[in-house]
Amino acid sequence: MSTAEETADGEPQPWAEVTPDAARRLLVAAVEAFAERGYHATTTRDIAGRAGMSPAALYIHYKTKEELLHRISRIGHEKALDILRTAAGREGSPAERLADAVSSFVRWHAGGRTTARVVQYELDSLGPDARAEIIALRRRVDAEVRTIIEDGVAAGDFDVPDVPGTTLAVLSLCIDVARWFNVTGPRTPEMVGDLYADLVLRMVGAGT
Template sequence: MTAETDESFGDVTPDAARRLLLGAVEAFAERGFHATTTRDIAGRAGMSPAALYIHYKTKEELLFQISRVGHERSVHLMEEATAGDGSAAERLAHAVRSFARWHAEHHTTGRVVQYELAALSEQHYAQIVRLRRRTEDILRGVLQDGVASGEFAVGDIRGTALAVLSLCVDVARWFRPDSRRTPDEIGVLYADLALRMAGHRAG
């Protein structure tokens, strides 16, 4: 139950349900969904295995809640960073800095959100895919704006948008808290890399 995970699920009630969610995030991130036992999750939450089923119907529902909240947070970050009347370059930099930083700061949640999708039920998966599309659309829109305004030089907008997202998402895979870079430093570096990928001329 690190400070990291606390933040994203802070408003989940009752308290026991939140503790279970936090335990599940940690366990899923460490071992993966299928290698995690309900006993482990309940143990981390300081409860008996049976108590889990008072708050969640199945282990998969626990994964779905984590995935849903994480993806909603992603969409929100993207919307927030790209809203406003800045230039396309400013909005791209803001979005990438924020998105990459989130995947470093919340690498535990991020790992579950990005790499455990296959364990979701078909219906839950479909719901998550809709959220993922929104995130992609927002970023692609920023690249399109920049090309239209002449700020960016991008041949393949769809491919480049996918690549930029890909770069940010992958931070959750390799980031370690004892890394030589802080989450914000990663955000700053990645915002610069994204501008370069978009063919933005500095100055």
């Protein structure tokens, strides 16, 4: 059985780094279950069942249920940070880079809504140490967006009275997509990404 980068279930696989195969199956099952019911309402029996294994098998690959959430959260945040860094590092005007960052960030939240939900909304279910690690990653996400906005202000392209506040609002807008986006709804991730890129450019006062 070869491990492809994409599976047929619509969700791209950013979990190729998780080995062995059984550990990845458990992790993918946990992402689905956490996204559907929330961390606390999900049982280890449910996770193992979705992965086609007995409840005890989970504990061969993970020490606790919380370790599963921790792993999911870290990998997810690293992927989100990677997306923003790629967009921020591209050539082009601040407006182009901001639009690119927002649309790709939104596409990730909409298309991988299952993962994004767990990553963005189950932070409080982690213990103090794991939470601190994730919060550090979030600060780097924030810095990435803030830098683009600062570049735009410095270049005279943007009109932003409150850079930290606007950065917060832009990220908040993107992240909340994971809450309301519906795969069976009328909008594709691409449509929402384009709409949001336009709205954010308006927010920073960049004329189209």
